[in-house]
Amino acid sequence: MEIACLVWARVLLNLVYQFIEKDVNLHGPLPFCIPQMHFIEAALAIEEVEDGKDAHAVLPDEVIGESEGRFRKYLNNVSPVPLPLSCKENMERGHFLAFSQHVQYFKTWKWLLYRITK
Numbered sequence: 001m002e003i004a005c006l007v008w009a010r011v012l013l014n015l016v017y018q019f020i021e022k023d024v025n026l027h028g029p030l031p032f033c034i035p036q037m038h039f040i041e042a043a044l045a046i047e048e049v050e051d052g053k054d055a056h057a058v059l060p061d062e063v064i065g066e067s068e069g070r071f072r073k074y075l076n077n078v079s080p081v082p083l084p085l086s087c088k089e090n091m092e093r094g095h096f097l098a099f100s101q102h103v104q105y106f107k108t109w110k111w112l113l114y115r116i117t118k
Contacts, residue, residue: 002042002059009039015107016100035096040064075101 082094
């Protein structure tokens with residue numbers, strides 16, 4: 001399940017970057033920088049075993065180096081507004097992630113389903 005979530009997360013993030021690229025191609029360069037973000041790399045590893053033995057499976061994933069700093073939460077589940085953060089770069093990332101949620105919502109037609117069911 002986690003691998004499927006990572007695949008969908010990458011697809012949705014790429015959807016946002018494609019949306020931005022299309023806008024830049026139509027209207028010219030943006031007056032600000034777009035954060036370049038990515039999801040961790042992961043895979044499913046299954047042990048090779050002899051017949052009759054149980055195989056073990058693990059999910060090895062990318063190690064985030066110390067140069068990236070400690071974990072930061074940019075958004076809360078109850079609000080699309082980014083959490084207050086201490087530095088400008090982190091606030092910009094938070095705003096980008098909030099923007100990304102809106103693009104993903106409209107590009108996946110969730111807004112239409114919401115209107116139809118109301």
